[in-house]
Amino acid sequence: MAETYRFDVIVIGAGPAGIACACKLAKAGKKTLVIDRAKQVGGKNLTGGRVYTYALELVEPGLHKKAALERPVVREQVMVLSDTSAMSVDYYNPELAEDIPQSYTVLRGNFDDWFAAYAEQQGAVLVDGIRVDDLVIENGQVVGIRAGDDVVYADTVVAADGVNSLVAQQAGLRNQVSSHSVGVGVKETIALPAAAIERRFNLNPGQGVARTILGGTQGIIGGGFLYTNKESVSLGVVLNPDSVAEKGLRLYDVFQEFKMHPALQALLGDGETIEYGAHLVPEAGWRGVPQRLYRPGLVVVGDAAGFVVNTGTILRGIDLAILSGIAAAQAVITAAAPEAVGPAYQKELERLNVIPTMRLYAGWPEITQNPRMASTYPTMMNAMAGQMFTVSGDVPEKINTAMLRIAKQHVGIKNLLADGWKGFRAI
Ligand SMILES: Cc1cc2nc3c(=O)[nH]c(=O)nc-3n(C[C@H](O)[C@H](O)[C@H](O)COP(=O)(O)OP(=O)(O)OC[C@H]3O[C@@H](n4cnc5c(N)ncnc54)[C@H](O)[C@@H]3O)c2cc1C
Numbered sequence: 001m002a003e004t005y006r007f008d009v010i011v012i013g014a015g016p017a018g019i020a021c022a023c024k025l026a027k028a029g030k031k032t033l034v035i036d037r038a039k040q041v042g043g044k045n046l047t048g049g050r051v052y053t054y055a056l057e058l059v060e061p062g063l064h065k066k067a068a069l070e071r072p073v074v075r076e077q078v079m080v081l082s083d084t085s086a087m088s089v090d091y092y093n094p095e096l097a098e099d100i101p102q103s104y105t106v107l108r109g110n111f112d113d114w115f116a117a118y119a120e121q122q123g124a125v126l127v128d129g130i131r132v133d134d135l136v137i138e139n140g141q142v143v144g145i146r147a148g149d150d151v152v153y154a155d156t157v158v159a160a161d162g163v164n165s166l167v168a169q170q171a172g173l174r175n176q177v178s179s180h181s182v183g184v185g186v187k188e189t190i191a192l193p194a195a196a197i198e199r200r201f202n203l204n205p206g207q208g209v210a211r212t213i214l215g216g217t218q219g220i221i222g223g224g225f226l227y228t229n230k231e232s233v234s235l236g237v238v239l240n241p242d243s244v245a246e247k248g249l250r251l252y253d254v255f256q257e258f259k260m261h262p263a264l265q266a267l268l269g270d271g272e273t274i275e276y277g278a279h280l281v282p283e284a285g286w287r288g289v290p291q292r293l294y295r296p297g298l299v300v301v302g303d304a305a306g307f308v309v310n311t312g313t314i315l316r317g318i319d320l321a322i323l324s325g326i327a328a329a330q331a332v333i334t335a336a337a338p339e340a341v342g343p344a345y346q347k348e349l350e351r352l353n354v355i356p357t358m359r360l361y362a363g364w365p366e367i368t369q370n371p372r373m374a375s376t377y378p379t380m381m382n383a384m385a386g387q388m389f390t391v392s393g394d395v396p397e398k399i400n401t402a403m404l405r406i407a408k409q410h411v412g413i414k415n416l417l418a419d420g421w422k423g424f425r426a427i
Pocket residue numbers: 012013014015016017018035036037038042044045046047048049050051052130131132133160161162163166184185186187236237238279280281301302303304307308315316317318319321
């Protein structure tokens with residue numbers, strides 16, 4: 001039989017955006033319900049992944065110490081793959097882990113589970129294994145949600161239901177996800193003993209690496225990542241679905257080929273796969289953020305609002321999700337009347353630097369989605385490195401002549417200049 005309930009706020013989705021929001025609301029004494037369709041929160045969520053701690057600290061100072069995190073990142077690496085070789089940049093700075101470490105690697109299942117339990121401790125009510133099917137709208141105002149036969153009412157509904165937000169679509173705030181606006185992420189977690197991780201990645205006990213990888217995806221637009229966890233490594237790719245379809249390849253096969261690259265095999269070879277998953281990630285940047293992020297009774301946060309920045313070297317979705325969740329909670333807490341929540345949310349997004357950050361990175365998708373970034377440039381850079389590090393006994397070619405020759409062979413000077421100029425303007 002149908003039942004009805006009432007809360008101050010209903011949060012749809014128990015990812016980082018929804019939970020951060022619920023924590024703040026519950027702490028402020030708001031009667032808060034969080035609903036997630038997954039049987040176990042975090043069970044289906046996927047991230048590379050790494051979390052920037054400043055966002056957790058905004059939920060509660062010192063929270064990073066309690067959170068289910070893996071290793072503080074002290075090595076930031078960029079790896080560029082040709083078919084057979086690899087060129088890497090390695091930035092090591094132990095200060096990154098001092099005091100409050102800048103970022104930690106993370107396993108989403110564990111992290112989301114912990115974060116949800118933490119929200120419950122603050123007083124939020126969490127219901128999992130229930131999918132929200134519909135919004136309840138009366139006189140243009142969102143007044144609740146429908147899940148199966150159950151209707152739950154609230155002054156404010158927070159759409160934190162991720163990249164493919166049906167709620168934001170039903171509310172008329174965004175269109176259906178299109179293949180141009182998302183990347184599809186594939187990730188494997190590979191078990192390795194802590195000592196092997198530390199030896200292979202040149203780490204002191206407990207320290208971690210975050211590595212982004214260009215190339216190695218058979219020319220498909222996108223890139224890869226590798227993160228070291230306590231006793232496993234997360235390896236994955238985020239690829240452009242149109243580019244995958246154009247090449248007529250299967251995502252799984254592209255990932256397997258990527259994983260078999262000799263430079264990666266040297267790091268992972270004997271590890272055992274313990275988890276495999278795929279998930280969409282917003283890739284349109286600022287252009288993918290809906291023009292309106294609220295309507296009476298509803299605000300949209302996190303991936304549902306398109307708040308992800310990807311520069312090819314940095315992927316930021318979780319921290320922006322947390323920030324937007326906090327912004328929504330602050331708006332509910334401070335707004336004088338329900339109709340003031342939306343405008344207050346927009347202001348909070350500015351104040352917490354979510355909108356300014358998205359705007360700043362507006363040009364990056366043009367760079368990361370340039371097909372030459374997936375194959376031509378990685379191959380060219382490896383050819384240049386090969387030239388620099390080869391000694392044969394012949395009189396070597398002058399270095400600038402050699403570099404120019406290789407650039408001409410791979411990309412052509414016109415394209416190089418055009419891409420360089422576009423890139424310079426975008427950043
Ligand atoms: C492969 C990959 C690697 C990534 N790596 C990183 C990284 O290293 N660092 C980083 O910061 N970001 C990373 N991201 C991005 C990051 O994962 C997201 O930006 C972040 O999870 C967004 O949080 P969210 O709470 O908005 O949405 P989600 O984490 O997607 O949570 C949405 C929740 O809503 C629930 N839900 C959906 N629909 C309904 C419904 N109808 N009813 C009830 N519940 C519903 C889902 O079950 C889910 O729990 C990565 C993403 C991918 C795919």
